[in-house]
Amino acid sequence: MKPLARQILALSRLAVLDLYRRKDIVVVFVLGGVILTPLFFFTPFGMSGASRYTNELALLLVWLFSAVIGLGVSARLFPTEFESRTIYPLLSKPVSRGTVLAGKYLGALAAALSALAVFYAAYGVLAGVRQGVWFPLILWQAFILHTAFMIVVTALGLLGSLALTASANLTLCGLLTVGMLVFGQRLPSLAAAQPVPGKWVLYALHWIAPHLEFFDLRQRLVHEWPPVGWGVCGAVWLYALCYAAACLALAALIFRRKKF
């Protein structure tokens, strides 16, 4: 293995180990179980057979927890190193700042994606047991696009961790994520309805902000609409890669200029 790849792999492993050492996923599963278990046994008006509401709530929790884990892991990487001053011994080793950044990012992404895979596997089993449909194509597409979401969100969290304080980073990234998921699709129509200064701000946001709603296939999955074309999936993935690359390039620029 080449030295650069070995360095990146070593740095990535640390981030993954950190997530599992802190048992975030166990907490998330217990919380999900506590919320969802009573709903499985709920029979409104004595009539059973409804399953979409539990699917929707389960997917909402998957999205919420994956965003929290993705942002939490990526936003924690550098501030803890700066606070405990472990960044000095790390940079004194023969690794470039770019390698450290890439290693940290890939580690955060690997940790977030491993958690996401566990969530989707649990959801697939849950839906299969309740509805008898095991891992349909739309579920795979939802997972693939959700991984693209994690690519963007972890890149944003990492960029924010170098430019802002930890709390400001988490707040801003959280607001941006929720805001874009809720209003992203409606930004052009919201902008069109505003008077001039607000209109241009919303249009700018529409063009610049990360369109995280592209990655959200919950509506199709819950209401059994047909899958999206693979060309569209490819375009969405390309968008995610470009956006994450832009965030990482900016993060690299900030990290290179940062004085400790």
Add this chain to the structure above:
Amino acid sequence: MSHDSSKWLFLSFAASAVLLGRIIPAACEKNMPQVRGDDVLTQVLGETRLAVSQMLLDKADEYFHGGVRHTDCEHEGTAMDHDEHDQDQDEEECAAHERFDPWRMINRRVHVQEHRHMHGAEATELLPWLWAASHISAENLQALESTAYVLNRMLGNPGAAVELLEQGIAKNPVSAELEFSLGELHLHAFNDVVKAEAAFRSALEKNLLARDASDEDTRLLRLRTLFYLGYLSKLKGDTRGLRQCLREAEELSPQHVCTNDLRKLLEEGASRR
């Protein structure tokens, strides 16, 4: 400031607040904005509960349309019931937008843009939201009526619908709408003319007591109630009762479809004799 003086200051503030809370309603009884009998907490939570109930009802509506909100739906209806000209125009407009906006183009392909309607047993999926909407706020009459409709018409469970409406009437004793819905249910689902007539009579009484009698919805409900009462009078062979309903309907709106239908019922009765 010492710890003791802070404690006394806090206690005196709390005592003053309680005292003012007692004095103000007694002193300004006629000028109080709130409805007497409800405390502030009940009023605030009451409004919140109604808003949450409405949100849940909107969610049920979204489920009915295949998870598509009306605000997000760009093509009304499916291709089958859509006007061809409008659809062409829509597509041209969308294409024009997409030429300049790739994000919009992706969104339109990822998120479903047209809606569909639920049919038959599939409507079970609506029940959790409707149950929550009708139980969170008993004041949400629309939630109660929609739930009763889904239970009776879509899922064939009129018994549950009657039970729900009766609970709703117990909690909303002045609601003419719920009595009317109950009357329709007794008549159409159970063919129980006695219970139906009782419910329609009660709906008419409550409608006459309605605060805003000139309101269009109130007037329309009264006309529809009069039509049913006239119809039930005809079934009993009570021409006098039918005439009375027609007279009241003519006073409200002489050309309304319900008034015309009552006239037809009277004419049919007369021609048979």
